[in-house]
Amino acid sequence: MKLNSPLQVYKYLPQTNCAECGEATCMAFASHLIDRSKKIDDCPPILKENFKKKYLELQTLLAPEIHEITIGTGEHAKRIGGDDILYRHQLTFFDPTALAYDVWDTMPENDLVERVNKIQNFRKFYVGKFLKVDMVAVRCVSGDALKFAAAVRKVSETTKLPLVLCSFDPAAIKAALDVVKDKNPLIYAATEKNWIEVSELALNYKVPVVLYSSDLDKLKSMALTFREMGIKDLILDPGTYPQGKQLKDTFERFIKLRRAGIKEGQKDIAYPIMAVPLNAWLVFKDAVAASYWETVLASMFTVRYGDILILHSLEPYAMLPEVHIRDTIYTDPRTPVKVAPGVNEVGSPTKDSPVIVTTNFALTYYTVESDLSSNKINCYLAAVDTDGIGVEAAVAGGQLTAAKIKDTFQKANFEFKDKTSHSTLILPGLAARLQGDVEDVTGLRVMIGPPDSGRIPGWMEKNWPPKPK
Amino acid sequence: MTKKIKLSELGSLIGGDIEALEGVKIEGDVEIDLEQAGMNPQMAYALGHETAQMAVHLMNISRILGYPVDQMIGGPAAPKRLNKLIESRFSVGKIEEWKTPIQEVVLGATSSDGGSRKSTITLGGENALPYYFDSPMPHRNHITMDVFDMPINMAKAVKSNYEDVINSPAEWAKKVVRDFGADMVTIHLISTDPNIKDTSPAQAAKTVEEVLQAVDVPIVIGGSGNPEKDPAVLEKAAEVAEGERCILASASLNLDYARIAEAAKKYNHVVLSWTQLEINAQKELNRKLMKQCGVARENILMDPTTAALGYGLDYAYTNMERIRLAGLSGDTELNFPMSSGTTNAWGAREAWMTASPLKEDSDWGPREYRGPIWEIITGLTLSLAGNDLFMMMHPTAVQVLKEITQTLYGLKETEPLNIDNWIAAVV
Ligand code: B12
Ligand code: SF4
Numbered sequence: 001m002k003l004n005s006p007l008q009v010y011k012y013l014p015q016t017n018c019a020e021c022g023e024a025t026c027m028a029f030a031s032h033l034i035d036r037s038k039k040i041d042d043c044p045p046i047l048k049e050n051f052k053k054k055y056l057e058l059q060t061l062l063a064p065e066i067h068e069i070t071i072g073t074g075e076h077a078k079r080i081g082g083d084d085i086l087y088r089h090q091l092t093f094f095d096p097t098a099l100a101y102d103v104w105d106t107m108p109e110n111d112l113v114e115r116v117n118k119i120q121n122f123r124k125f126y127v128g129k130f131l132k133v134d135m136v137a138v139r140c141v142s143g144d145a146l147k148f149a150a151a152v153r154k155v156s157e158t159t160k161l162p163l164v165l166c167s168f169d170p171a172a173i174k175a176a177l178d179v180v181k182d183k184n185p186l187i188y189a190a191t192e193k194n195w196i197e198v199s200e201l202a203l204n205y206k207v208p209v210v211l212y213s214s215d216l217d218k219l220k221s222m223a224l225t226f227r228e229m230g231i232k233d234l235i236l237d238p239g240t241y242p243q244g245k246q247l248k249d250t251f252e253r254f255i256k257l258r259r260a261g262i263k264e265g266q267k268d269i270a271y272p273i274m275a276v277p278l279n280a281w282l283v284f285k286d287a288v289a290a291s292y293w294e295t296v297l298a299s300m301f302t303v304r305y306g307d308i309l310i311l312h313s314l315e316p317y318a319m320l321p322e323v324h325i326r327d328t329i330y331t332d333p334r335t336p337v338k339v340a341p342g343v344n345e346v347g348s349p350t351k352d353s354p355v356i357v358t359t360n361f362a363l364t365y366y367t368v369e370s371d372l373s374s375n376k377i378n379c380y381l382a383a384v385d386t387d388g389i390g391v392e393a394a395v396a397g398g399q400l401t402a403a404k405i406k407d408t409f410q411k412a413n414f415e416f417k418d419k420t421s422h423s424t425l426i427l428p429g430l431a432a433r434l435q436g437d438v439e440d441v442t443g444l445r446v447m448i449g450p451p452d453s454g455r456i457p458g459w460m461e462k463n464w465p466p467k468p469k
Numbered sequence: 470m471t472k473k474i475k476l477s478e479l480g481s482l483i484g485g486d487i488e489a490l491e492g493v494k495i496e497g498d499v500e501i502d503l504e505q506a507g508m509n510p511q512m513a514y515a516l517g518h519e520t521a522q523m524a525v526h527l528m529n530i531s532r533i534l535g536y537p538v539d540q541m542i543g544g545p546a547a548p549k550r551l552n553k554l555i556e557s558r559f560s561v562g563k564i565e566e567w568k569t570p571i572q573e574v575v576l577g578a579t580s581s582d583g584g585s586r587k588s589t590i591t592l593g594g595e596n597a598l599p600y601y602f603d604s605p606m607p608h609r610n611h612i613t614m615d616v617f618d619m620p621i622n623m624a625k626a627v628k629s630n631y632e633d634v635i636n637s638p639a640e641w642a643k644k645v646v647r648d649f650g651a652d653m654v655t656i657h658l659i660s661t662d663p664n665i666k667d668t669s670p671a672q673a674a675k676t677v678e679e680v681l682q683a684v685d686v687p688i689v690i691g692g693s694g695n696p697e698k699d700p701a702v703l704e705k706a707a708e709v710a711e712g713e714r715c716i717l718a719s720a721s722l723n724l725d726y727a728r729i730a731e732a733a734k735k736y737n738h739v740v741l742s743w744t745q746l747e748i749n750a751q752k753e754l755n756r757k758l759m760k761q762c763g764v765a766r767e768n769i770l771m772d773p774t775t776a777a778l779g780y781g782l783d784y785a786y787t788n789m790e791r792i793r794l795a796g797l798s799g800d801t802e803l804n805f806p807m808s809s810g811t812t813n814a815w816g817a818r819e820a821w822m823t824a825s826p827l828k829e830d831s832d833w834g835p836r837e838y839r840g841p842i843w844e845i846i847t848g849l850t851l852s853l854a855g856n857d858l859f860m861m862m863h864p865t866a867v868q869v870l871k872e873i874t875q876t877l878y879g880l881k882e883t884e885p886l887n888i889d890n891w892i893a894a895v896v
Contacts, residue, residue, distance in 0.1 A: 087794065089787045106895075122831045126779065130829070141893045166892045188892075196552055203548050216559035224555045230548045244883030247876050252602045260561040269559065279888050281896035290896075292842060296873050299846045303786075303853045312896055316834030320819055321846045324779045328850070331783045363780070374827050390781075393745075454818065454826055 001084055002061045006030035012058040014045040033062060035091065035334070036084075065262045066307075067271050068095065069208050069233045071135065071186045072162025078134050080235075080307040081272035086262055088333055096330040098308040099298075099322060100135035100164050102278060105142045105151035112151060116158045118314055124323055125370060127337055127362040131323035137188075137310050138176070140167035149175035156180045164188055164310065170197035177205045186210065186308075188274075189237060192218055195225070202231045210274055214239030216253060220269050227268070235308065236269065240276040242283050242297060251304065258305040272307035281312055291318040299325045337362035338388030343412040344369075347378035351421040354379045354464055356449070356456075357405055358428060359386040359394050368453040375457040380419070384408045391430045402437035409442075416444060424466050428453070563603045567797040571595040571804050572766050573607075574739060576653065576714055577687025583712035583737065587685035590652060592770065592857040593806035598793065599855055600877040610852055610874040612859045612867050613653035613689050614645035615812055618668070618676045619660040624821035626840040627862050638676050639683035646684045649864040650871065655689035655718070656680045661702045662693035670705035677706045681713065689716040689741070689860070696724035707732035716808075719743035719772060722754050730762035740764055741808060743772040746784045748791055752802045759802075766805075770858070775809040777817040778847045785809075786854050793855030808858040811870075814847040815840060815862065841865040849873055 003009050009030035016026070021043045023029040032038035040046060040062065046055050068082035082095040101119045103112055116136055123130040138155055140148040148167060155163060156179065163185040165176045173187050187205075189212035190198035202209040211222045211234055219236055226234055238253040254273060261270035277297035284290035291313035298309050298318075302325050311322065331337070338360045346369060358368045360383040372379060385408065386399035394400035405425075409416070416423045423444050427434060429451035438446045447466060450459045573594040578584025590611050596604035620635045630649075634641040638656055645651040658673040660666040677690055690706045692699035703717050717733050718741040720726035733740045742758055744750040751773055758764045773792055776785045789807060796804030814820055820843040825833045833839065844866035848859050852874050861867050875881055 087787075087790055089791050123829065125825075125827050125830055139892050141895065143893065168890075168892060192554075195554070200550075217557065218554075220559040221554045221557045224557050225551055228549060228555060229551055239888060241886060241888055243886065244876060244881050245879065246883070246885060248600070248879055251600055251877055255601060256559075256561045259564075260559070263564075264561060266561075268557070276888075276891060278896070279891050282886060282888060282891060282894055283883075288838060291838075292845070292869060295842055296845065296849060296869065299849055300853065300873070303850055315838070316832055317838035317842050319831075320833065320839065321778060321842050324819075325782075325846055325850065328778065328783045328786065333783065333787055370827050454822070 001034075001064060004034065006034055009033050009058070009062070012046075012054045012061075013043065014051060016045065018045060020044045033058075036094070064094065065265065065270055066258075067232065067234070069235065069272055071098070071164075071184060071208055071308075072160075073182070073184050074160065076134075076160045076162060077184070078162055083258075083262065083307075086258065088329065092332040092334060093330050095307070097302050097306055097326050098135055099133040099311060099326065100137040100308060101133060101311050101314060102137045102139050102166075103151070103155060104139040105144075105148045107151070109154060112154055113158050115314070116155055120159045120161050122314075122319055124320060125366070126324070126327065128339065128366045131327055133319065133323065135162045135164055135186075135308075137164035137166055140169065140172045140176075143169070143172075145169065145172040145175040148172045149179050152176040153179045156183060162186070166310075168194060170194050170201060173198065174201055177201060177207065181205050181207075184208070186235070188212070190222060190226070192222075195222055199226055199229055199231060202226070202233075203229065208233035208235060210235045210237050212237040212239070214241070214250075214253070216256065216269075223271065224268055234271045235274050236271050237274040237276065240279050240297065240301070242277075242279045242293065247297075251300070254301065254305045273305055274308045274310070275301035275306035276310045277301065278310050278312040287313075287315070291315045294318060295321050298322050302326050302329055336388030339365045339383055341383050341385035341408060341411075343380055343382045343409060343414045345379075346372045346381050347376065349378045349380050351419065352465060353420075354460070355382065355416070355420060355425045356380065357382045357384060357408075357425055357431075358453075359384055359389060359391055359400055361386065361388050361390040361394070364390045368456075371453045371456055377457065377460065380414070382408050382412075382414075382425075391428045395431050395434065400431060400434070402434055402441035405434075405438055406442050422466055564597070566799075567597055567603060569797055569799045569801065569804055571793075571796055571806060572769070574767055574770055574806050576716060576739060578712055578714040578737070582714075584714060585681065585685070586687055586713065589714070590687055595793075595797070595855070597797065599852060606878055608857075609878045609880065610857055610859065611652040612650075612861055612871060613655045614649060614651035614867065615655050615657060615860060615862050616641040616645065616680065617657045617659055618673065619666065621659065623862075624815050624840055626821075626837050627815060630864055639679040642680045642683045642688075646686055649867055651686070651867065653687050653689060653858075654680060654684055655691055655860055657691040657693075658702055658706065659691075659693045661698055662695045663698055664695070665693065670702045673702050674705040674709040678709050681710060687714065687716075689718055690738075691718040696721070700725045700728040703729050704732045707736040707738050710738070711736040714738055716741050716770060720754065720758060722750060726754065726757065727762050730758055730764045733768060734762075734764060739768045739770055741770050741772050742805070744774065746774045746776065746781070746788050748773075748788060748795070748803075751792060752800075755802045755805065769805050770808055771803075771805045772808045772810065775811055775813045775847065775851060777814040777820070778843055778850070779819060780817050782847060782850060786850050789851055789854035789856055806857040807855060808860065809848065809851045809856045811844055811848040811851070811859045811866075812862045814844040817843055819843055841869070845869045845873075852877075 010027050013026040021029045064082045064084050066081045066083045070077050070079050078098050079095045080098050085091045103115050122133050136155055138152050165185050166188040167173050186208045189210040191212050213219045241247050241250045260266040277294045280294035281290045284293055294313050295318045339362050341360045356379050365383050384404050386394035389399050425444050426447045426449045429449050432448045435446050571593040574592050575589050577586035577589040591608050594607035616638050618638050634644050642654045660668040661673050692702050716739045717729055720729040720740050721743045742754050744754055773788050776782055792803050820840040841863045844863055848870045
């Protein structure tokens with residue numbers, strides 16, 4: 001964005017401090033526009049006619065450096081691009097890299113449906129949510145437009161995930177577009193050879209389109225040409241070579257494009273970038289080797305500026321790291337991920353159920369919670385407010401203390417005498433050193449659990465219920 | 470972005486009377502794409518083109534309803550068609566702020582320099598982020614593999630590689646260099662921990678001597694992590710390894726770092742300055758090592774802490790990237806090469822658990838394949854942030870991480886490949 005201080009933004013706001021936006025002052029609202037936690041439309045007065053000019057100016061000035069593009073429709077629609085920075089500590093990255101997994105039109109129908117289901121059903125629980133993948137890329141391998149269109153139809157009947165229609169043959173793309181034109185698919189790709197026909201399709205069907213060339217001059221020329229024709233939703237594929245010097249050059253192209261777009265404000269190429277880690281399969285025939293190398297390429301281009309990836313391996317050892325590295329890079333570094341402190345019920349606890357203490361760091365809390373609930377352990381789980389810090393660091397840093405633990409139960413009106421038959425609480429193994437303090441401060445019996453909450457079930461078998469004193 | 474609007478909302482927007490469209494029947498609610506007209510309507514308002522704009526809207530409606538406006542008045546300009554590319558050249562500048570190189574640090578010493586290593590390793594010297602075109606990286610990344618002075622708990626996939634050598638640090642060290650391509654060896658003296666075996670410093674120093682004799686690569690000497698015991702252990706180890714330019718791991722703020730610094734100076738070693746994911750703590754410790762303890766710049770390496778993929782890698786990555794950017798941009802308390810305890814990746818459940826503890830998760834598949842890739846991706850991510858030296862455990866992880874970092878560094882030649890028809894590839 002072109003503005004970088006709240007003061008600059010403030011000049012465009014109504015400056016009445018009416019607080020309708022939920023902020024006390026226009027200045028406070030301005031700082032939220034800068035850090036992108038609020039949108040201009042959250043200020044009702046500026047939407048009025050008399051502010052129209054300022055509104056429009058502000059909208060242009062606040063637009064992200066990298067053009068934002070939506071692929072697909074409805075709840076599964078995916079936004080990519082939208083970035084303003086080169087390094088995550090400078091703010092945060094927006095619009096997580098879209099992961100598109102491939103199917104192809106020469107697959108038998110049953111296999112095709114099964115593969116699509118595998119893609120759309122993939123999930124990995126992580127800090128209170130499921131990590132999932134985003135799109136299906138349909139490749140035209142047959143060279144037959146009708147066959148391609150039929151495969152695309154089958155895929156679109158099977159999933160609501162956005163589609164990427166992959167063919168260098170404009171006739172094939174057109175046949176597929178006729179089938180899914182209402183679903184805002186991404187078309188891949190316009191090249192030096194076919195761009196005239198593909199641009200015609202992008203215009204007629206109003207769909208986002210990928211431009212492909214590993215020559216950055218050509219890529220820029222195409223981008224300029226398409227833009228001139230009024231096609232704005234462009235994605236750049238600068239070619240993903242899987243090995244050797246060619247891979248080194250590929251990495252360089254990604255850095256160059258993004259630096260030009262963000263640091264130098266070169267609007268002409270400030271579009272989302274696509275990488276094709278699938279190309280690892282062009283050189284590795286062994287499935288494990290290919291999956292590994294594909295995951296390496298996917299991770300590298302998630303860290304360095306890939307906005308959408310085309311992938312092939314559905315092996316869990318490829319998909320798990322892929323969704324995790326994406327989450328790693330796109331987690332907002334400004335806010336530790338935490339849960340609300342308090343005492344929660346897991347399952348349906350009774351008076352004989354254990355009371356377990358953990359911290360309110362989301363990763364810690366959800367790990368423990370899922371270990372308990374998936375093992376059907378009914379209990380009370382207390383999330384102590386450690387400012388979103390995990391157990392060991394919170395003990396070391398003084399956010400997990402006996403006083404804090406006591407406070408958590410008090411604030412929740414949790415009376416051990418009424419709620420339990422045992423007046424006992426269980427501390428994490430990594431907080432063992434708090435045992436004495438907690439006993440003194442709360443007057444309860446304190447047991448020390450294992451270091452890893454995954455071992456609580458085994459530990460319970462031996463240690464629960466506690467032996468009467 | 471394209472703005473959609475319902476016909477029923479149009480009246481209020483343009484303030485006009487839709488019924489004025491004589492002869493057309495409106496059936497249901499029609500969605501109109503305002504951008505079709507080639508001009509952002511809001512922009513048009515702002516520019517004072519209200520009247521023109523209203524006409525555009527009306528024509529749009531008419532066109533959508535099948536009224537042949539285009540033929541009648543030519544209509545708004547149809548989207549432009551081009552049949553020749555607008556030729557253009559791409560160029561981008563280098564980063565001006567990167568003026569301060571990263572300190573070069575030499576590990577190991579050959580006989581001509583008072584040691585007994587066959588060759589030395591140089592880390593650092595970068596003038597840009599790793600693998601960036603601004604300035605080529607002067608030295609490649611290196612890998613040091615873990616060896617322990619006693620059998621320890623390891624993930625099954627790791628352990629199966631070391632069962633034959635688990636009782637002999639010297640054999641273990643030989644194996645990682647000979648069979649697994651380790652550039653260096655780290656000997657972890659964990660048995661010295663008072664809570665483990667409380668091995669004496671003298672006994673631990675013997676193990677270090679054995680390892681130095683077994684291999685001729687530079688080595689890292691690691692304590693047990695016990696802040697009370699480590700200074701004495703590292704001191705003694707430094708003494709028996711005099712002149713070898715080993716890395717002493719580690720000096721940290723919660724132990725007597727001055728003793729470790731002193732040992733490094735006296736016996737010619739490199740200090741690993743270790744802090745926990747905190748850039749200011751790293752600055753502070755480096756400053757203390759230089760100013761207060763008099764450690765020369767060429768004898769400092771940093772370990773800003775590695776947290777595994779899914780377990781805090783976001784902190785570790787950003788911390789390293791910030792440190793490297795600060796160093797390149799002139800912070801001379803942070804422009805040192807970095808080391809990562811990449812082995813920490815094995816702490817992640819995804820690396821070692823047989824299956825997901827959660828029924829809702831998709832199948833996690835065989836863990837033998839999950840562990841190494843967890844270590845690879847943790848290392849690769851940090852290599853992109855600027856890490857120079859990786860402490861690792863699994864042979865496959867070492868091999869793959871070497872392959873990718875050396876490719877990006879420019880050492881790997883392969884036959885050029887044509888990817889232009891990847892879409893039709895049969896894979
Ligand atoms: C990420 C991290 C950080 C992040 C913390 C981010 C966060 N939101 O928590 C940051 C950068 C902020 C950080 C800072 C510090 N850290 Co730190 N950090 C780590 C690191 C790398 C990973 C910790 C982690 O997230 N683990 C994953 C979570 C899920 O684990 P967990 O909370 O412990 O939960 C598990 C178990 O405890 C158990 N469990 C949880 N609840 C319960 C309940 C019961 C009943 C049971 C039975 C089990 C159980 O199961 C859970 C799942 O396995 C570790 C080193 C490592 N690799 O382990 C160091 C580590 C924890 N940090 C450490 C230190 C010293 C610090 C600092 C004091 C450093 C400093 N000088 O600044 C600060 C303190 C900051 C503060 N408290 O304000 C030390 C702690 C040493 C010690 N034992 O005292 C460690 C071990 C590093 C080390 N080896 O020295 N750190
Ligand atoms: S709603 Fe708008 S005018 Fe009112 S305080 Fe917020 S920013 Fe200012």
